[in-house]
Structures are given as structure tokens and as C-alpha cells.
Amino acid sequence: MQFNSLDFIIFLNVLLIIICCIKKRKYQHIFLLFSSWFFYWYTSNNLLLLLIFITFITYYCGNKSYFAKDHKIKKFYLAIGTIVPLIVLGYFKYFNFILSPFSMIIGQNFTLLEIVLPIGISFYTFQGLSYVFDLYRGTLKPAESLKEYALFISFFPQLVAGPIVRASEFLPQLKNKVIITPENFQFGITLILWGLFKKVVIADNIAPIVNIIFDNPLGKSSIIIIFATFLFGIQIYCDFSGYTDIAIGIARILGFRLPQNFLRPYLTQNPTEFWHRWHITLGRFIRDYLYIPLGGNRKGHVRTYINLNVTWLICGLWHGAAWNFVLWGGYHGILLSLHKFLGRDLKIGINNHFLNKCLQSYAGLLTKILITQYFVFLGWLIFRVGNPNNLLYCLEKYICFDFSFQSTIEYIIFLGGLFVVLILYLISINEKVSSHITHIISYDWIEYFGQMCLRRWFLCAILLIFGIILFMPSNNSEFIYFAF
Numbered sequence: 492m493q494f495n496s497l498d499f500i501i502f503l504n505v506l507l508i509i510i511c512c513i514k515k516r517k518y519q520h521i522f523l524l525f526s527s528w529f530f531y532w533y534t535s536n537n538l539l540l541l542l543i544f545i546t547f548i549t550y551y552c553g554n555k556s557y558f559a560k561d562h563k564i565k566k567f568y569l570a571i572g573t574i575v576p577l578i579v580l581g582y583f584k585y586f587n588f589i590l591s592p593f594s595m596i597i598g599q600n601f602t603l604l605e606i607v608l609p610i611g612i613s614f615y616t617f618q619g620l621s622y623v624f625d626l627y628r629g630t631l632k633p634a635e636s637l638k639e640y641a642l643f644i645s646f647f648p649q650l651v652a653g654p655i656v657r658a659s660e661f662l663p664q665l666k667n668k669v670i671i672t673p674e675n676f677q678f679g680i681t682l683i684l685w686g687l688f689k690k691v692v693i694a695d696n697i698a699p700i701v702n703i704i705f706d707n708p709l710g711k712s713s714i715i716i717i718f719a720t721f722l723f724g725i726q727i728y729c730d731f732s733g734y735t736d737i738a739i740g741i742a743r744i745l746g747f748r749l750p751q752n753f754l755r756p757y758l759t760q761n762p763t764e765f766w767h768r769w770h771i772t773l774g775r776f777i778r779d780y781l782y783i784p785l786g787g788n789r790k791g792h793v794r795t796y797i798n799l800n801v802t803w804l805i806c807g808l809w810h811g812a813a814w815n816f817v818l819w820g821g822y823h824g825i826l827l828s829l830h831k832f833l834g835r836d837l838k839i840g841i842n843n844h845f846l847n848k849c850l851q852s853y854a855g856l857l858t859k860i861l862i863t864q865y866f867v868f869l870g871w872l873i874f875r876v877g878n879p880n881n882l883l884y885c886l887e888k889y890i891c892f893d894f895s896f897q898s899t900i901e902y903i904i905f906l907g908g909l910f911v912v913l914i915l916y917l918i919s920i921n922e923k924v925s926s927h928i929t930h931i932i933s934y935d936w937i938e939y940f941g942q943m944c945l946r947r948w949f950l951c952a953i954l955l956i957f958g959i960i961l962f963m964p965s966n967n968s969e970f971i972y973f974a975f
Contacts (some may be wrong), residue, residue, distance in 0.1 A: 495970075523647075530650070545638065615645070621776060648740070649749055693733075717889055765867055853929075
């Protein structure tokens with residue numbers, strides 16, 4: 492059930508009406524649990540049983556690990572609670588991916604299975620694993636009941652594509668009744684409408700252009716490849732952050748607070764900062780449960796770089812069973828390692844007063860942002876183009892600009908890009924104007940609109956709804972991360 496579908500609008504309205512009629516907290520939670528299961532069943536049918544199985548196995552093993560006195564027993568249940576969900580995830584997501592190269596090695600062709608990837612399996616599996624890990628470490632107390640834990644795993648707003656919520660963030664909120672307050676309702680609707688605008692108006696209108704170019708990129712000039720890469724970067728941000736906004740907004744209406752998942756990532760000044768602001772909940776999961784257990788940066792420089800690259804190769808594989816995702820993960824591992832090496836280990840420019848002063852100016856900050864995003868968007872090119880031949884061609888055109896303009900529109904795109912960059916640098920020279928623009932960009936406008944007086948908010952909401960309806964494409968497309 493897609494957030495941008497009529498079915499979901501009906502589902503959400505019926506749910507809100509019924510939840511308001513239920514007075515007892517216990518029955519509210521039971522109703523939310525069964526509603527979440529219905530939400531999942533509506534799209535996935537019998538694969539709901541898989542969600543319930545992951546819920547039971549992680550709950551049982553996590554609790555057993557927490558209460559076990561013997562350390563070997565604790566490790567046993569940790570192993571079962573980790574390995575079984577990962578085997579399930581591996582089968583559905585990676586079986587054919589592993590089988591293909593294996594058949595080539597032994598020289599025998601195997602018939603690939605027609606495996607349907609359950610929506611959201613990567614997300615709810617990670618939430619279950621975080622529960623098991625935290626209980627094993629003793630940093631979390633077990634859920635008070637299986638019902639509460641099942642609601643934590645299955646809570647429908649973030650079930651399919653995050654944010655990846657931790658039990659320590661969600662379970663304490665279940666101590667309160669579900670009360671739909673005017674403040675939460677207004678703020679939640681604001682987030683939902685803004686998320687829908689990003690998804691329906693921006694991402695879905697960009698998608699056809701990106702698809703046309705990348706479905707057959709051979710023969711296209713550098714400016715077209717770079718333009719399509721830029722559009723895809725905008726598309727995936729608006730699509731994914733749009734989903735997150737809607738999820739957080741729905742949860743907020745019900746009185747639940749989900750963690751932030753995006754924080755202006757395309758304004759970051761280095762690769763490390765980018766990954767602190769993009770898919771924040773996945774980043775912290777990988778950091779806390781993979782990178783740090785591997786040793787993090789505590790075991791010397793070489794081991795730090797190895798840990799970074801191993802972590803990001805796994806992160807790439809988590810995104811999908813395809814070599815371009817593995818390459819994308821490896822690319823970001825190398826990029827982060829280079830940033831750490833040049834900036835922290837070699838300490839390039841750290842004692843150069845003039846260079847530091849230039850970099851701290853608005854023009855310097857703009858330069859760092861543009862350079863960072865050049866490499867980030869290069870990563871999106873790897874992420875988007877799955878065909879190896881097409882990817883090699885696109886990488887060559889992206890990195891080595893050919894100055895080939897095959898049509899007037901290509902000249903316009905090229906000159907338009909130069910003009911925008913020139914204007915940005917001219918603005919950055921004036922500190923007063925730059926400071927004002929920086930304040931506008933960094934201001935929390937969602938918080939502002941979500942708390943304005945009802946009359947003005949209602950007018951803004953109507954205008955946003957009108958814009959969504961006016962610019963909505965004829966065909967609704969799935970959210971990109973439904974497939975992960």
C-alpha cells in the first residue's frame with residue numbers, strides 16, 4: 492500500500508477515526524498492531540508470515556540473551572537471533588545473486604529461482620537485530636510484552652522504508668495512550684503534505700527523464716550524462732526523504748516521534764558530513780553494530796581504513812543484490828578513507844592560516860560543497876546504472892568532460908549550469924547577503940509552518956494540496972526504497 496495512493500488515504504482516515512474511539516491504551520496498541528499487519532498484508536499477502544516470524548525469533552532470542560546468566564548461553568541466543576534473520580534476509584535478497592557467479596565458477600548452469608523480495612525486509616530485519624544486540628549488551632531492557640515488541644517492529648508508517656527505529660526510542664512511547672492533539676495533527680499533516688510534494692511533484696516528474704537517458708546512455712554526451720546524474724540525485728533525495736517525511740508525519744499525528752533521517756545532505760562540505768546527514772538512521776546502525784564492533788578507529792590507521800571499507804561494502808550490498816551496489820559501497824568506503832587520510836592523518840592545510848581563512852569564507856564553503864557533491868553524485872551514477880558497459884561509458888563521460896554538444900538543449904543546460912555556479916559565487920562574495928541566505932536555508936521551515944496560526948496554516952496547506960494535484964503525473968510510481 493503506497494503512501495501516495497487512494498487506498499492508503501482511506502486506510503489512514505479509517506484508522507484515525509477508530510483509534511479516537513478506543514479509550515484504553517492496551518486496545519489502542521492491539522488495534523495499531525493489527526492495522527499495521529493489514530497494511531503489510533494488503534501489499535505482500537502471505538509474506539506477512541515472514542514479518543511475524545522475524546518478530547517472534549528476535550523477541551525470543553533477545554529476551555533469552557538478556558536474562559541468561561551463563562555467558563555461553565547469552566552468546567548462543569545472540570547467535571541464533573542474529574543468524575536466523577540474516578539467513579532469511581540472505582535467501583530472499585541474495586540467493587540468486589550468489590548462485591549466478593557460483594554457477595560460472597563450477598561451469599554448470601543453475602536455474603534461478605523466482606524469489607519475490609518482501610517489501611521492507613531489510614528495514615524490519617535491522618530493527619529486530621538492533622533489539623537483539625542491545626539486549627545482549629545490556630543497554631536496553633526487554634519489551635514489556637510481545638504485543639508491544641510486535642508493534643515496534645510492525646508500526647506501519649516506518650515499516651517499509653524506515654527510518655530505522657531503535658527499541659529504546661519507540662518502546663517508552665508505548666507507555667502513553669494514543670491521543671491525537673491539534674498540535675501534533677497540524678505538524679503531522681504539514682510533514683505529510685511536504686513529503687507528498689517532494690515525491691509526487693518533484694521525484695515522479697524527474698523520473699521519466701532519468702529513465703530515458705540511463706536506459707540507453709551509449710552515445711550521449713557528457714553534459715547529458717551529468718545532467719541525468721544530477722536529476723537522479725534530486726529524484727532519489729525527494730523520493731526517499733519524501734517517504735520519511737510522510738512516515739514521521741503519520742507517526743506524529745498518532746503521538747509518536749520517529750528519528751530524523753535527512754538533514755540537508757546536499758549542503759554538506761565533506762563526505763563524512765554527508766553520511767551524517769543522509770539516511771541518518773542507517774548510518775548510525777552501521778556505525779554502532781558493524782563499524783565499531785570491527786574496531787572502528789581504535790586500532791590504528793590501517794585497521795581504520797579496512798573497517799571503513801568493509802563496512803561500506805556491506806552497506807552497498809544491503810542496498811541491493813547487484814554489483815553496482817557493491818561498487819557504490821566500495822566507492823564510498825574509499826572516498827571516506829581518502830577524506831580521513833587527507834584531512835586528519837596528513838593534516839593537509841591545517842597549519843596554513845591563509846588557506847584556512849579562504850576555506851572558511853562563504854566562497855570557500857561553496858567550493859567545498861560543490862566539490863563534495865561532485866563526488867557524491869558520481870556515487871549516484873554508480874548506484875543508478877546497473878549495466879556494466881553502460882556504467883563504464885557513463886563514468887568516462889562524467890569524469891572526462893568531452894565538450895561535445897549535439898543539440899541546442901545541451902548548450903542551454905551547459906550554459907545554465909555555468910550561470911548558476913557564477914551567480915552562487917557572486918552572492919558568496921557579499922557576506923551580508925550570504926549570511927542571510929544561509930539563515931534562510933538552514934531555518935526549520937517545517938517547524939515554522941507546523942506551528943503557525945490555524946488560519947494561515949490552512950491556507951498554506953490548501954495551496955500545497957493544489958500544487959500537488961496540479962503537477963501530479965498521470966501514473967503514480969513506487970517509492971524507490973520499496974525495493975530494498
